Amino acid sequence: MEKSKLFKEMIETNTRTASSPSELRITDLRVANINGAPKHCPLIKIYTNQGIVGYGEVRDASSATYALMLKSRIIGENPLNVDKLFRRIKQFGGHSRQGGGVSGIEIALWDIVGKAYGVPLYQLLGGKFRDKIRVYCDTDVDGKHTGTDMGKALKKRMEAGFTFLKMDLGIELMIDEPGCLNAPLGFLEDIKKYSMKAITHQHGSVDMDMMLGKNYEVFTIPHHATGIHVTEKGIDYLENYVKEVRSVIGYEVPLAIDHLGHIHINDCIAIAKRLEKYNIAWLEDVAPWHYTEHYVKISNATTIPICTGEDIYLHENYEPLMASGGVSVVHPDMLTVGGALEMKKLGDMCEKYGVAMAIHMAESPIACMAAVHTAAAIQNILALEYHSVDCPWWNDLAIGIANPLIKDGFIDVPDAPGLGIDHLNEELISEHMHTKYPDKWADSSAWDKEWANDREWS
Numbered sequence: 001m002e003k004s005k006l007f008k009e010m011i012e013t014n015t016r017t018a019s020s021p022s023e024l025r026i027t028d029l030r031v032a033n034i035n036g037a038p039k040h041c042p043l044i045k046i047y048t049n050q051g052i053v054g055y056g057e058v059r060d061a062s063s064a065t066y067a068l069m070l071k072s073r074i075i076g077e078n079p080l081n082v083d084k085l086f087r088r089i090k091q092f093g094g095h096s097r098q099g100g101g102v103s104g105i106e107i108a109l110w111d112i113v114g115k116a117y118g119v120p121l122y123q124l125l126g127g128k129f130r131d132k133i134r135v136y137c138d139t140d141v142d143g144k145h146t147g148t149d150m151g152k153a154l155k156k157r158m159e160a161g162f163t164f165l166k167m168d169l170g171i172e173l174m175i176d177e178p179g180c181l182n183a184p185l186g187f188l189e190d191i192k193k194y195s196m197k198a199i200t201h202q203h204g205s206v207d208m209d210m211m212l213g214k215n216y217e218v219f220t221i222p223h224h225a226t227g228i229h230v231t232e233k234g235i236d237y238l239e240n241y242v243k244e245v246r247s248v249i250g251y252e253v254p255l256a257i258d259h260l261g262h263i264h265i266n267d268c269i270a271i272a273k274r275l276e277k278y279n280i281a282w283l284e285d286v287a288p289w290h291y292t293e294h295y296v297k298i299s300n301a302t303t304i305p306i307c308t309g310e311d312i313y314l315h316e317n318y319e320p321l322m323a324s325g326g327v328s329v330v331h332p333d334m335l336t337v338g339g340a341l342e343m344k345k346l347g348d349m350c351e352k353y354g355v356a357m358a359i360h361m362a363e364s365p366i367a368c369m370a371a372v373h374t375a376a377a378i379q380n381i382l383a384l385e386y387h388s389v390d391c392p393w394w395n396d397l398a399i400g401i402a403n404p405l406i407k408d409g410f411i412d413v414p415d416a417p418g419l420g421i422d423h424l425n426e427e428l429i430s431e432h433m434h435t436k437y438p439d440k441w442a443d444s445s446a447w448d449k450e451w452a453n454d455r456e457w458s
């Protein structure tokens with residue numbers, strides 16, 4: 001090795017680069033879009049003048065633009081002032097994926113703070129309530145299948161150590177069963193033709209083609225407006241499916257249900273009533289989350305706990321649902337809610353209203369570790385979602401975290417600084433770059449001039 005290079009390396013390894021927190025400044029923000037982990041994940045790096053790099057992530061199936069458009073608002077700032085910077089960029093976040101830029105940057109800032117002071121994120125949030133986080137495992141069975149098939153798939157999760165389960169129970173299960181669904185004639189065919197992902201979007205990522213033309217039109221019809229109803233035979237079908245599942249996995253393990261399909265709240269109520277005897281942990285996203293009255297209606301009509309939240313930005317936007325008794329469980333995503341501090345505030349709001357919390361997570365190890373630390377710092381938490389059991393390279397994306405990360409259905413809360421990730425596996429990231437966005441950590445100076453009068457009042 002040439003002498004000067006050796007000298008440079010020696011300096012880099014032996015210098016405490018984080019020795020001057022008050023002089024720390026953000027110098028750059030860059031992104032890399034990977035795919036299949038299990039979905040499209042836009043990863044973020046925030047660079048500083050002292051060599052510390054913070055890792056963040058925009059939400060699954062989202063756009064890196066949501067983060068890049070904020071770059072000019074944080075460049076030159078001290079990244080340790082997390083709340084100050086969050087309040088600077090908060091107005092540019094929105095519900096669902098639009099919350100991903102603000103949230104992903106917030107997480108990357110915390111990672112920098114942790115690395116600068118040598119403390120784990122949970123400590124920065126006030127310390128931890130527990131040493132390990134229960135993980136619940138989402139389970140899919142592809143194609144036409146029975147409740148017994150699903151039961152066997154869930155049983156495998158239990159054998160792998162998982163102590164909390166979730167499955168989809170959607171109308172797509174019976175879309176080809178005669179007499180189970182009724183809808184304006186031709187509409188179910190439209191769904192199959194243009195928007196099958198609208199009712200089976202757990203499988204893989206939602207891609208750009210879903211967001212165009214007739215696909216978009218069909219994909220975005222809300223539950224109450226599809227005109228799809230479930231017949232008595234359809235309800236029998238779903239009940240029998242769940243009965244078969246329970247006969248394989250038993251009644252002792254919690255089983256949550258997601259993705260009923262875009263059907264009217266009254267149909268959801270009829271189904272929920274039938275499923276009560278199968279001890280369902282929660283029924284998720286039975287209506288678009290902002291229809292508080294729909295949630296109140298179903299919560300008052302069934303003993304099954306009702307849950308929503310993965311698409312709600314900022315903790316205060318959960319309050320109408322909680323205060324009205326519309327939800328028994330909330331299910332926020334770190335990368336939509338606004339990041340770690342908003343999640344912590346939401347946890348406190350759950351205590352105020354007596355609502356349980358689980359965490360939605362379908363992203364890379366960056367979001368996962370942010371969720372692990374934050375879940376540790378929240379007083380009560382049911383479980384953290386995990387979508388990547390069947391993605392063999394997911395764990396290897398982050399170097400420095402436990403591998404395997406999940407042991408017997410739990411993740412240990414690490415004590416390493418920040419998120420607990422030493423560095424990212426750049427080679428692996430290169431292998432899994434999204435084909436539509438192949439540039440990894442590319443120059444983002446085009447965003448340096450992004451500007452507007454950001455004051456929201458005159």
Ligand SMILES: [Mg+2]
Pocket residue numbers: 258259284285310
């Ligand atoms: Mg969900």
